[in-house]
Amino acid sequence: MTRTQYDALVIGGGIAGEEAALNLANMGFSVVLVEKDLSLGGKMIHLSKVFPTLDCSACITTPKVSETVRHPNIRVYTYSEAKDIRKQGENRFFADIVKKPRYVIEDDCTGCEACEKVCPVVVEDQYQYDLVGRKAAYIPFSIANPRVAVIDIEHCILCGACEKACLARAIDFTQEEEIIPVEVKAVVVATGYDLFDAQKLPNYGFSDYRNVVTAMQMERQLVPTRPFNSVLRPQDGRMPESIAYVLCAGSRDETVGNPICSQICCMYSIKQAQLLMGALPMADVTVYYLHIRAFGKGFNEFYQQAKGMGVKFVKGKVAKITEKDNGNLIVRYEDVYKGKVKETEHDLVVLSTGILANKGISAMFRDIELETDPYNFVKQTDELANPSRTSIPGVFVAGAASGPMDIPDSILSAGAASSETASYIRRVS
Amino acid sequence: MKQKIGVYICHCGANIADYIDVEKVKEVISGQQGVYLARTTMFACSDSAQKEIEEDIKSNQLDAIVVASCSPKLHLQTFRNAAMRGGLNQYNYVQVNIREQGSWAHSDRPADATEKAIRLVKAGIARVAESKELTPLKISAENKVAVIGAGVAGLRAALELADMGTEVFLIEKEHFIGGRTSQWGRLFTSEQTGEEIVEHLYRDVIDHANVHLYTGARLVSRSGSVGNYNLELKITPRYIKEACSLEDFDKAIEACPVEVEDEFNFGMNKRKAIYKNYASEFPHLPAIDMENCTRCGKCVEICSYIDLDQEQQTVNITVGSILVTTGFDPYEPEEGEYGYGQHDGIITLQQFKRLLELSGDRLVYKGKEIKTVGYIYCVGSMQIKGDKKYCSRFCCTSAIHAALETHNRFGVKSYHLNRGIRTYGKQEMLYTESSLNGDVYVEFDPKKEPIVTNEGNKMMIQVVDLLTAKETLDIPVDLVVLVTGMVPRKDNSIAEILKIPIGRDKFFNEIHLKLRPVETVIDGVFIAGASQSPKNITESLKSSLAAASKANSLISKGEIELEPTLAMVHKDLCEWCGKCAEVCPFGAITRTQLNGKEIAAVNVANCKGCGMCLPVCPTDALDLEGYTNREIMSMIDALID
Numbered sequence A: 001m002t003r004t005q006y007d008a009l010v011i012g013g014g015i016a017g018e019e020a021a022l023n024l025a026n027m028g029f030s031v032v033l034v035e036k037d038l039s040l041g042g043k044m045i046h047l048s049k050v051f052p053t054l055d056c057s058a059c060i061t062t063p064k065v066s067e068t069v070r071h072p073n074i075r076v077y078t079y080s081e082a083k084d085i086r087k088q089g090e091n092r093f094f095a096d097i098v099k100k101p102r103y104v105i106e107d108d109c110t111g112c113e114a115c116e117k118v119c120p121v122v123v124e125d126q127y128q129y130d131l132v133g134r135k136a137a138y139i140p141f142s143i144a145n146p147r148v149a150v151i152d153i154e155h156c157i158l159c160g161a162c163e164k165a166c167l168a169r170a171i172d173f174t175q176e177e178e179i180i181p182v183e184v185k186a187v188v189v190a191t192g193y194d195l196f197d198a199q200k201l202p203n204y205g206f207s208d209y210r211n212v213v214t215a216m217q218m219e220r221q222l223v224p225t226r227p228f229n230s231v232l233r234p235q236d237g238r239m240p241e242s243i244a245y246v247l248c249a250g251s252r253d254e255t256v257g258n259p260i261c262s263q264i265c266c267m268y269s270i271k272q273a274q275l276l277m278g279a280l281p282m283a284d285v286t287v288y289y290l291h292i293r294a295f296g297k298g299f300n301e302f303y304q305q306a307k308g309m310g311v312k313f314v315k316g317k318v319a320k321i322t323e324k325d326n327g328n329l330i331v332r333y334e335d336v337y338k339g340k341v342k343e344t345e346h347d348l349v350v351l352s353t354g355i356l357a358n359k360g361i362s363a364m365f366r367d368i369e370l371e372t373d374p375y376n377f378v379k380q381t382d383e384l385a386n387p388s389r390t391s392i393p394g395v396f397v398a399g400a401a402s403g404p405m406d407i408p409d410s411i412l413s414a415g416a417a418s419s420e421t422a423s424y425i426r427r428v429s
Numbered sequence B: 001m002k003q004k005i006g007v008y009i010c011h012c013g014a015n016i017a018d019y020i021d022v023e024k025v026k027e028v029i030s031g032q033q034g035v036y037l038a039r040t041t042m043f044a045c046s047d048s049a050q051k052e053i054e055e056d057i058k059s060n061q062l063d064a065i066v067v068a069s070c071s072p073k074l075h076l077q078t079f080r081n082a083a084m085r086g087g088l089n090q091y092n093y094v095q096v097n098i099r100e101q102g103s104w105a106h107s108d109r110p111a112d113a114t115e116k117a118i119r120l121v122k123a124g125i126a127r128v129a130e131s132k133e134l135t136p137l138k139i140s141a142e143n144k145v146a147v148i149g150a151g152v153a154g155l156r157a158a159l160e161l162a163d164m165g166t167e168v169f170l171i172e173k174e175h176f177i178g179g180r181t182s183q184w185g186r187l188f189t190s191e192q193t194g195e196e197i198v199e200h201l202y203r204d205v206i207d208h209a210n211v212h213l214y215t216g217a218r219l220v221s222r223s224g225s226v227g228n229y230n231l232e233l234k235i236t237p238r239y240i241k242e243a244c245s246l247e248d249f250d251k252a253i254e255a256c257p258v259e260v261e262d263e264f265n266f267g268m269n270k271r272k273a274i275y276k277n278y279a280s281e282f283p284h285l286p287a288i289d290m291e292n293c294t295r296c297g298k299c300v301e302i303c304s305y306i307d308l309d310q311e312q313q314t315v316n317i318t319v320g321s322i323l324v325t326t327g328f329d330p331y332e333p334e335e336g337e338y339g340y341g342q343h344d345g346i347i348t349l350q351q352f353k354r355l356l357e358l359s360g361d362r363l364v365y366k367g368k369e370i371k372t373v374g375y376i377y378c379v380g381s382m383q384i385k386g387d388k389k390y391c392s393r394f395c396c397t398s399a400i401h402a403a404l405e406t407h408n409r410f411g412v413k414s415y416h417l418n419r420g421i422r423t424y425g426k427q428e429m430l431y432t433e434s435s436l437n438g439d440v441y442v443e444f445d446p447k448k449e450p451i452v453t454n455e456g457n458k459m460m461i462q463v464v465d466l467l468t469a470k471e472t473l474d475i476p477v478d479l480v481v482l483v484t485g486m487v488p489r490k491d492n493s494i495a496e497i498l499k500i501p502i503g504r505d506k507f508f509n510e511i512h513l514k515l516r517p518v519e520t521v522i523d524g525v526f527i528a529g530a531s532q533s534p535k536n537i538t539e540s541l542k543s544s545l546a547a548a549s550k551a552n553s554l555i556s557k558g559e560i561e562l563e564p565t566l567a568m569v570h571k572d573l574c575e576w577c578g579k580c581a582e583v584c585p586f587g588a589i590t591r592t593q594l595n596g597k598e599i600a601a602v603n604v605a606n607c608k609g610c611g612m613c614l615p616v617c618p619t620d621a622l623d624l625e626g627y628t629n630r631e632i633m634s635m636i637d638a639l640i641d
Helices: A015-026 A057-070 A114-118 A161-165 A215-222 A265-279 A299-309 A407-428 B022-030 B047-060 B072-086 B099-103 B110-129 B152-163 B179-183 B194-207 B246-255 B298-302 B349-358 B395-410 B425-436 B493-498 B537-555 B579-583 B629-640
Strands: A008-011 A031-034 A074-077 A080-088 A092-099 A122-124 A133-135 A178-184 A186-189 A193-195 A212-214 A242-249 A284-289 A312-315 A318-323 A329-335 A340-346 A348-353 A355-357 A395-397 B005-010 B035-041 B064-069 B093-097 B137-140 B144-148 B167-171 B211-214 B217-225 B228-235 B259-261 B270-272 B313-319 B321-324 B328-330 B346-348 B372-379 B413-418 B440-443 B451-455 B458-465 B471-477 B479-484 B486-488 B525-527 B559-562 B567-569 B589-594 B597-602 B622-624
Touching (some): A008 A080, A008 A178, A015 A074, A015 A407, A057 A074, A057 B072, A092 A186, A215 A265, A242 A265, A242 A329, A265 A348, A395 A407, B005 B047, B022 B110, B047 B072, B064 B110, B093 B110, B144 B152, B152 B167, B167 B217, B179 B349, B194 B211, B217 B493, B246 B298, B321 B537, B349 B479, B372 B458, B372 B471, B395 B413, B395 B479, B413 B458, B413 B471, B525 B537, B567 B597, B579 B589
Parallel strands (some): A008 A031, A031 A074, B005 B035, B005 B064, B064 B093, B167 B211, B413 B440
Antiparallel strands (some): A080 A092, A092 A178, A193 A355, A318 A329, A329 A340, B328 B486, B451 B458, B458 B471, B567 B622
């Protein structure tokens, strides 16, 4: 079996992975980038406008994605995972890239959506955070890269309709998992984060109450490619008039196993509140918070701007949410500044869920241990001098894989990781 | 004139299409002269849309393209690259901004925004029709970087660049390196001290053949441009030739009769005119502060290597790129701000951190043992009026970290009078730990600040606590610590010399927080660390390492491509009057002879394409490549048509 050689393996094709890969490639190193999802772009490609400058997220992500796939020094594998990363001799790593079958021949698919149109199976669309449905044969989302179809074999009923409809003859049900062995000098872990599962907060009634949504679901209603072309509450498709944000939903909370602050929720909630003021000028937006963590460049000013726009901020932890017959929600909380327990009615509640470590990282390594911190993020072993260094020499960490981080910080962290990786590769070469 | 122009109107999701009727724009401009095809697209910058543009160019032999979308600041290069991949010259591409200058600016008047977009696109078409094929200039680049500021950010970047094979000139205005970090004592998260971090970095830097360290050095002037910046440095002497024994130096310091306020310890003690800030400081040689030295000669008697007659030196260096890591100043409270300067028991967080470093078994300030400390947060940050509306980011965590240290070392009890604790991310655990220690957190309204008074042996803080429904509390403490934030350096001459843009908060400004976070609008000048915005050490290191990789990839190939936007002379029209040469800020225009006639000549290496020479020419003999008079006039015609 021939093992393709690269200078670096970058795991994760979100904004941090792309930035790290591009920096390395621009310095002349060869890079193989592995993304487990169907498309590059990570979480960021799904966001609307991003704080504190309200840039259009897609407008920043898609060109980076495009630059990554076109770069002559970068080889991208999407819908693939790195496994069995192990030391080979002093300064080399072996790894196996497992490419999962799409059941679609990538090179032949033109992204025409003919398969999608004829597919009779409808399931929840994970890229719209279950707000709407998608087919079992589908293009992940409109700005996906690669923009090719995939068959969701778990839900496919093998009716063959897509095969008949595909003029490019790109559907191939015989595809199997493929293993691509690689040899690299360094590894950059840019695996990002997982969202906290709102179902683990029974007091807030997510999935029981019809009008309690997560911030990611709200985000998808605010993006340019939004499913409803407006912001609607799920129960009856009515435009909400009074929206509540519940901060620290699954963060700073020992009882749900996540005692740390997620670092991004205050700001994305403030951003969504501002966007809502534009999208639904008649709606009231109330943010229930413990402390507003507007710490980055321009963040505090952005928070003040939201206040100026009329977003209401109430200091208090929400204890409980109950649903009325009409679908409206009673939010029970301690109004700390007033020193009173209060109940307020809203017709839509958004849970600003926190972020968790992507737990699968350590399992990608064999015979060598990638140490993690108490919260399962990749441990930075020399944070005050070499911020990307991990417990394994030659393995570096970029972005939110090492802890909660916003986009500007992730990009800087990826820049640091590429720098440290570059000088490491030069030293061992 | 281009005859087969492709025009693409971008929806930008909903950013443009919500306000501008893109289909109408397409329809109207389809009939323009030279337009061969016109399309609308959801995201012109997406990979599939770029591929479509390339395919269109190839299959229709388009000779120019226009994309009407966002600002060219964002995606000019994206579409130039697409044009090139399709086989076009990249300068036969024009970007029309119908988002920042269209939909976003006129969201309240969609019909007018559409009309404006139509005109802008027409003008873009008119310009591209007159566009010429141009070749980017290639200039040589020195694989050398000047890193200005040898704090941790500068040290770390210098080391990384040196490892990557780039020659580094590390320029520090003080006589010692380490910047603010060496003043900072024990650090979150590793509990190393600032001195240890600096020592570790210094040893690596000084051993590296690719790093040249200049201390006591100031940048005084700059000329040239990216790839070849010429920098003039003034080096203040240490007044010490080479090392005599360290013991002799200690004796010399002891012998010095001059005592001045010790800036390194924020005035907490005195130092001599010959001094080191701390024993293991780097470089190991002391320095003489000539402003305060009386030239009494007592130190020279002990150590003959001390030379009070050393003179200031000038050093000229040439570098391809410059990285500015000049850091921050701690906010200095005004006289009377929370009683600062008026009572003895009030110090800043910076002073308190030095006090902790200088303390032994007991925490004593001005003869009084400290058992209770009251911290007042956001001093000089998050102000309602003025420039300092920003959050200084590091101070909540730093103050809490200091409180933990005082709890563990001295059994001190702390009161934190804050405006909402911002221990983001994992730093939250420090806040939790401090709360479990019994520290008391009180929140105040910035419009109703705490009042500090001196009552006998105690400092008394009166505060209205928002967390207990506005109860007024009187808190007696031994010491008040003002949690002072970061402000830009008082001495900002670097910004003027290098023309670095300054933001609303008065820190240095990057081009784009997400796309180009360490680059400035001045090609080849990078910024990192707290010079850009408040950052903790790890965050500063990340940005300086990111800047190191950007600087390295810019200059390490030995040449840089530049825009071919240059002034050119229409030889037949020029009647040499010299006015252009007079106004040219770069000395790029000289007089030359052509067939017996005197005309102007442009030196392409010096010309920056600023266009200053154009309006002063009485015969319109000057033109700017890429922005020719023909292009601009045709745009104006199209706009007012």
